[in-house]
Amino acid sequence: MARKTQVSKEMILQAALEMLIRDGYSAINIKTLSKEIGCSTQPLVWHFESMAGLRKALAEYALNYANEKMRPCAQNGMDAFAGVGTAYINLAFDEPNLFKYLYMSGESEFQAGGFDVLVKADMNASMVGQIADCLKIPKESVNSFFQNTMIYTHGLACFVASGVITSSKEEVIKMVHQAAFTFLSQSGAKTNLEENHENK
Numbered sequence: 001m002a003r004k005t006q007v008s009k010e011m012i013l014q015a016a017l018e019m020l021i022r023d024g025y026s027a028i029n030i031k032t033l034s035k036e037i038g039c040s041t042q043p044l045v046w047h048f049e050s051m052a053g054l055r056k057a058l059a060e061y062a063l064n065y066a067n068e069k070m071r072p073c074a075q076n077g078m079d080a081f082a083g084v085g086t087a088y089i090n091l092a093f094d095e096p097n098l099f100k101y102l103y104m105s106g107e108s109e110f111q112a113g114g115f116d117v118l119v120k121a122d123m124n125a126s127m128v129g130q131i132a133d134c135l136k137i138p139k140e141s142v143n144s145f146f147q148n149t150m151i152y153t154h155g156l157a158c159f160v161a162s163g164v165i166t167s168s169k170e171e172v173i174k175m176v177h178q179a180a181f182t183f184l185s186q187s188g189a190k191t192n193l194e195e196n197h198e199n200k
Contacts, residue, residue, distance in 0.1 A: 007043035013061040016054070017098075020062060024097045027108050030054070038150040058146035059107075064092060066102055077130030081146070085153045085176055093169045099161040103154070141187035152176065 015037045019028050030051055035043045048054040070087040072080035092099045101107055128146070132139045153176050159165040162171060167175075 004066070007037060007047075008040050009047045009057075011058060012037065012044055012047060012054075014185050015153065016058045017065060018060055020101060020145075021095050022056070025101045025105070028058070038117045043096065057069055062098060063102060066098065072127070077127040078134065081131070081149075082126055082177070082180070085180070086173055088153055089160065089169065089173055089176060092160040093172075093184075098159040099157065104158055135184070135189040137187055137189050143182050145180075145187045145189075148186075152179045152183075 012033070016028055017037055018130055019033065030041050030044050033054075037043075044054065048057060069091060069159050072083055074080040074083055128139050128142045131137075131142045131145075135142075145172055156165065156172055156176060165172065
């Protein structure tokens with residue numbers, strides 16, 4: 001059996017995250033997690049003091065894990081935004097227990113609707129500015145487009161994670177792209193979008 005000095009905080013949180021993804025949040029407690037790791041309960045109590053401490057640390061650890069998956073990679077503002085939406089749908093399909101824990105159940109106590117990776121002021125401002133300049137529309141219109149697309153994508157992803165939608169991942173992503181096109185057209189970018197589409 002592992003001694004508490006050999007079981008790091010990182011090891012515990014990684015094991016808890018794996019249990020969360022595989023079995024769901026309700027499966028995690030001090031005893032089941034220590035069994036998963038192969039140690040006594042002492043290292044968990046030593047690192048986190050209580051289940052409440054573990055829950056708080058796990059929520060932050062799980063959110064950071066999800067945010068890394070959704071962090072924009074593209075330099076272009078529109079491509080970066082689309083990439084985050086696609087990653088959000090992928091998370092709902094590939095790791096539904098994690099998605100429900102972070103964005104649906106309230107157990108993680110995060111209220112950002114899954115797009116908090118986008119609401120960082122500097123990152124959001126950069127994307128908004130790029131899209132506004134590219135499509136020659138006001139920044140306020142881009143912000144409205146962001147909000148509408150986020151709400152639509154979040155709703156679809158919730159249906160996916162809950163098993164309500166049985167469409168394929170590709171079909172759902174296509175639905176998001178079509179809705180985003182409509183929202184952006186409503187923001188006054190229709191002509192620009194059509195020109196960009198025709199040039200592809």
